[in-house]
Amino acid sequence: MASSSKRFLKLATMTASIASKTVSNTIRNITSNDAEKTSAKQQLFHDIGVQIANTLGEMKGAVMKVGQIASQYKDIFPPEVSKAIEKLQRQAPPMPFEQIKPYIEKELAQPLNAIFSDFEPVPFAAASIGQVHKAKLHSGEDVVVKVQYPGVDEACESDLKQVRLALRLMGVLKIDKKLQDQLFDEIQESLSNELNYEIEAQNLEVARSFHANIDSKIIIPSVYKAFSTRHILTLSFESGESIQTASTWSQPLRNELGKRLFRAMGQEIFYLRRFHCDPHPGNFSFRENGQVVVYDYGGVKIISPQIIEHFKQLICAARNNDLTVLENQLVSLRALTEKNMFPHPLYQQWLEVLLRPLVTDYDFAENSAHHDGVKLVKQSLKYWDLFRPSPDTLMINRTISGHYWNLIHLKVHDNLSDIFEELVPSTSH
Numbered sequence: 001m002a003s004s005s006k007r008f009l010k011l012a013t014m015t016a017s018i019a020s021k022t023v024s025n026t027i028r029n030i031t032s033n034d035a036e037k038t039s040a041k042q043q044l045f046h047d048i049g050v051q052i053a054n055t056l057g058e059m060k061g062a063v064m065k066v067g068q069i070a071s072q073y074k075d076i077f078p079p080e081v082s083k084a085i086e087k088l089q090r091q092a093p094p095m096p097f098e099q100i101k102p103y104i105e106k107e108l109a110q111p112l113n114a115i116f117s118d119f120e121p122v123p124f125a126a127a128s129i130g131q132v133h134k135a136k137l138h139s140g141e142d143v144v145v146k147v148q149y150p151g152v153d154e155a156c157e158s159d160l161k162q163v164r165l166a167l168r169l170m171g172v173l174k175i176d177k178k179l180q181d182q183l184f185d186e187i188q189e190s191l192s193n194e195l196n197y198e199i200e201a202q203n204l205e206v207a208r209s210f211h212a213n214i215d216s217k218i219i220i221p222s223v224y225k226a227f228s229t230r231h232i233l234t235l236s237f238e239s240g241e242s243i244q245t246a247s248t249w250s251q252p253l254r255n256e257l258g259k260r261l262f263r264a265m266g267q268e269i270f271y272l273r274r275f276h277c278d279p280h281p282g283n284f285s286f287r288e289n290g291q292v293v294v295y296d297y298g299g300v301k302i303i304s305p306q307i308i309e310h311f312k313q314l315i316c317a318a319r320n321n322d323l324t325v326l327e328n329q330l331v332s333l334r335a336l337t338e339k340n341m342f343p344h345p346l347y348q349q350w351l352e353v354l355l356r357p358l359v360t361d362y363d364f365a366e367n368s369a370h371h372d373g374v375k376l377v378k379q380s381l382k383y384w385d386l387f388r389p390s391p392d393t394l395m396i397n398r399t400i401s402g403h404y405w406n407l408i409h410l411k412v413h414d415n416l417s418d419i420f421e422e423l424v425p426s427t428s429h
Helices: 004-031 034-058 062-072 079-089 097-108 152-169 177-194 197-212 251-272 305-319 323-332 344-359 368-386 394-409 417-423
Strands: 116-119 130-137 142-148 232-236 274-276 284-286 292-294 300-302 361-363 413-415
Touching: 004 034, 097 142, 097 232, 116 142, 152 177, 177 197, 177 394, 197 232, 197 251, 197 274, 251 274, 251 292, 251 305, 251 394, 251 413, 251 417, 274 394, 300 394, 305 323, 305 344, 323 344, 344 361, 344 368, 344 417, 361 368
Parallel strands: none
Antiparallel strands: 116 130, 130 142, 142 232, 274 300, 284 292, 361 413
16 A cells, blocks of 8 residues: 555645646637537546546555445446546455465464465455455365455545545536535445444344345355454355356246345345445355355445335335325435426336336346336436435435346346335335
């Protein structure tokens, strides 16, 4: 990890460069027509997005994690910026074992060979804040060891401030200052939680006991507390096949796996109100006996009963085509700025598209709702500013849309209406 002064300098240089590009673009465009201005703005956003991605990608740790989080909050960035920083979600290069080994020994206050009979020096996964090694305990159990990069948590707060300043200077945040504050507070909280493996250990234990009482085929790794700290997390090794492999299995098995995943994540949102909010396909694996393994409870969102109640009312209003209640709930969730402005026929078309995967016999591989939604976007563009990402809805929306794509990857072809009704009864008040 670079020293904090070097990190600050790199980020400050990036911010100054972005500010200068933005000013130059404004000056150049004084005499341009609208088409030239639009084209120049798109090019500027693209260049800035690439610059942010390259700068953050070079810097391990919190700053790269901030970039990844930013790419998950796509709604608040122009598409040119989102696209460029999306590449930060890909794997980071690992840290050498010579640096990692003494760090683990210091954290666990024992030599590595006193704890593990075998420890693979090459990690099988590396991300922005840490890497994961396979190992074996002296008792014979296979485990995985998540190791956080040394010093990453200390860099977190200043990194976030710098990235925010860069984004604000380039004027790409499409939301007002108050909403920015709320969203960045949420990013800060999400980042702090993810940097604390003790919180992830608690999240894993809560989720394990919750699912164990409902569906024994949802598998969540167990925590080895004796070999875990705030920066090291030792978990049971739970094998499974990737979503790509599972997509080649029989249709009935794919349907069973897809429905199990959909139900489990819905139960976390609507009943546990504490849900796994990183629906990346790499966080799930599948077994031919119908089991679904869920990894990485570092990203968990806790949601209030009031917000869930608004969501339930919103869903019921959508199912009953009650547009008055629907708009009231969108306003309560801070997702709609003004009522009675969006045309009713367009609402009805959107509701049909959004509910189709949940209430009909739906072929996710064909993905008709998505294709029809893309067509509706063109008709809806002029009303787009009425809607905005809100801190109350962002993570739920992201989780639900992510799992929609997971069911597409699994090529599910089934009717989910019974699970949908079970999660949010249509007569809910």
